[in-house]
Amino acid sequence: MYTEDNFIMINSLQHYIFCPRQCGLIHIDDVWQENLFTVRGKILHEKVDAESYETRGNVKTVYSLRIHSYRYGLVGRCDVVEFRQTKNGKQILPVEFKAGEPKEDISDKVQLCAQVFCLEEMLNTKINIAAFFYGKIRRRNIIDITSELRTQTEEVIDKVRKMIADSKVPIVEYSSKCRNCSLITVCQPKALNHKKLKNYIKELYNV
Numbered sequence: 472m473y474t475e476d477n478f479i480m481i482n483s484l485q486h487y488i489f490c491p492r493q494c495g496l497i498h499i500d501d502v503w504q505e506n507l508f509t510v511r512g513k514i515l516h517e518k519v520d521a522e523s524y525e526t527r528g529n530v531k532t533v534y535s536l537r538i539h540s541y542r543y544g545l546v547g548r549c550d551v552v553e554f555r556q557t558k559n560g561k562q563i564l565p566v567e568f569k570a571g572e573p574k575e576d577i578s579d580k581v582q583l584c585a586q587v588f589c590l591e592e593m594l595n596t597k598i599n600i601a602a603f604f605y606g607k608i609r610r611r612n613i614i615d616i617t618s619e620l621r622t623q624t625e626e627v628i629d630k631v632r633k634m635i636a637d638s639k640v641p642i643v644e645y646s647s648k649c650r651n652c653s654l655i656t657v658c659q660p661k662a663l664n665h666k667k668l669k670n671y672i673k674e675l676y677n678v
Contacts, residue, residue, distance in 0.1 A: 473544030481547030
């Protein structure tokens, strides 16, 4: 069990999978900048970022629900949580809003799975499915919260927690995804290419 002083943000998991250095800059050095992609995300979240709820038929929808887990040491928000009354009882469906489209990596899924961890602990329940709403394709994408995804999420939580505890922002190699990162001007990934710098020094001093 963790105390609130040791909580980490759920969105740090998604940041870490995208790039450990980005995660470190945001969650250790408290650096943030906007770009086209982050602004699109903000626009999509305008409705769900307001704490409110509505009921239609047998579905109660809660927006911007604050969540936490003492077991995993997590804190954050769910964009949307739907509480649906069915013949078999109450079904709980967290829905995460994303401006783009489904990603090839597991960053979004891990973020959503972490939300599931929190809801399961807070509501003393088991959640087997969750959903994304992707703005680019304008539809929901249902995912299974599998044992494999749960294990992957736990592993990322451990890595992020260790990085933040060490207070050390990682160094990474420049890659194509750097071009879409809002922190590229702060991060300076090309300038931090140690391999090229080491070769330059060797050539300079003929060592």
